[in-house]
Every structure is written in structure tokens, then in C-alpha cells.
Amino acid sequence: MGSTTGKTIEVGQELPRLVKEISQRQIDAYSGVRPHSIHTDEAWARKKGFSGTLVQGMMSTAYISELMIHLLGKGFVEGGKMSVAFIKPVCAGDRLTVGGVVKDKVVEEEGTRLVVEVWCENQSGEKVTVGTASGLLH
């Protein structure tokens, strides 16, 4: 696994999408079970105005990281960058699709940096996380 497609990929190309169905057990493992947590305490989450427990936004960065490692391998683990905004809440039981489109290739001292527009969208087709990620072609 790793950078099997990075060298040949072109600007405008869409990356193979990932699908993530997020269970409460996974949220518990990620966030740690605590009282008064919007991630793991359903009563508290409802008190704060949400329909149920929320997925930590940080979990989306892991999904985008997976997408980028599939694309670039080493060049994301060592030299990768990411900048994202969490624009809609994600709840336990939601199904996210993680996608990306190559936007640019930038020549740097260490090599060529591939810049990808990335996003996660929910089962209703609404974007929940948006931003960019990049890494080095080796």
C-alpha cells in the first residue's frame, strides 16, 4: 500500500472515496468515555442542544489522513499538511463519504507537493468537513 498512484495523478483527478460508518463504540474508543461529554454522554449532548452524541471533528482528520496515505504513502506521513474546517456536526450512526480532488502540483525544495481539496460529507450529501491536504511525491 502507499504511493501507487501519486506520480501519475493529474490535476483535476478525483481520488477513490472512502466510506465510514461511525458507531458509538468507535466514538467511545476515540474520545474516551467521560461524563459531561458531548461525544459519549447522550443526556449531556441533548442538554447542549444536539440530537445525540457527536463525533469528534478530529476523527475526520484521521479519515482524510487515510485518504492521503493511500495517495502518497511516505510523502504524507513525513511532510504532509492539512487545513480543515468542521462546518456541520456529525452524529453517532452517521455515514461519511471522504473525498478529494487534486488541485495543484507545487515544486518545493524537498520535491513536488501535491495539493488536494478534501471533504467529508454525510449520508444526506451535506459537507461536514472541508479543506485542503497535501504531501510530497516520492
Add this chain to the structure above:
Amino acid sequence: MAEFKELTYENLQVGEEFFSGEHVVTPEDIETYAFAVDDHHPWFFDDSPFGGPIAHPTLLGNQALRLRSTKYMVRGGLHAKQEFEFLQPIRPGMRVRTKGKLTDKYERRGKQYMVTEFVTIDEHGTELVRGKFTQMLFK
């Protein structure tokens, strides 16, 4: 002994610093993370091009995100933005810690935000991950 103030917009001081405790990255951490994010890449369990297994690059994100809890009683909040720079692979056995600095706080559309820059280092002081995050405060 540390004194914990309530996390309020007024109490936060731009320029103040935060320091996590040390944590040894274990194979169990990596396995738990793989389950949580449903990513079982072989580099996390077997060999990798870096020599031996590595952790997911975002493994230590929560160590950074929870920095404010080392000084404040936190009633929670929402994560609004996140930036990462992955500098070196994280490996099992590393003794890691994160330091951060509050670089901005602002109010927008009736909501209050804090911005923290951070760096995570290993026991030799080698920088592993840098970044910045914006958190919305619960009132």
C-alpha cells in the same frame, strides 16, 4: 499544585502556554485508534518504509486538543478548525508530549473562539507534529 480556573473567554490570556504530560505511545494505543477510525493500514502493525511500525499521523491530536484542560475546568466546546504539519512518523515506544500557546481569541456572530498553536515532540525534543486549532467555547 496547579489551580484550575473555569474556562471562560475572560479568563483566557492570549500568549499563555499549555503543557501536556508525557505519554508513551503503545501498540495498544495504535490498535485502539485503528479500531476507532476503521483504518487498519499494515504500516501500523507490521513493517513500514520507516523501519518498524508507525502510528497513524493524527494519533496524538487529542493530546493537543486537550491542552487547555491542564489549566482550566472545561465545560466543553466545539472544534471549529484544525491544521496539521506531519514532520516525522510517530512510533510505538516514543515518549511524547505537546506544548501549546494561545495565539488568539475572538468573538464572531455571538460565539467565542480560542486559537492554539502546538507542537508535539519526542523524548529527544524532535518535532513530530505541528499545528493550530480553533475551538468554540460553550457559554
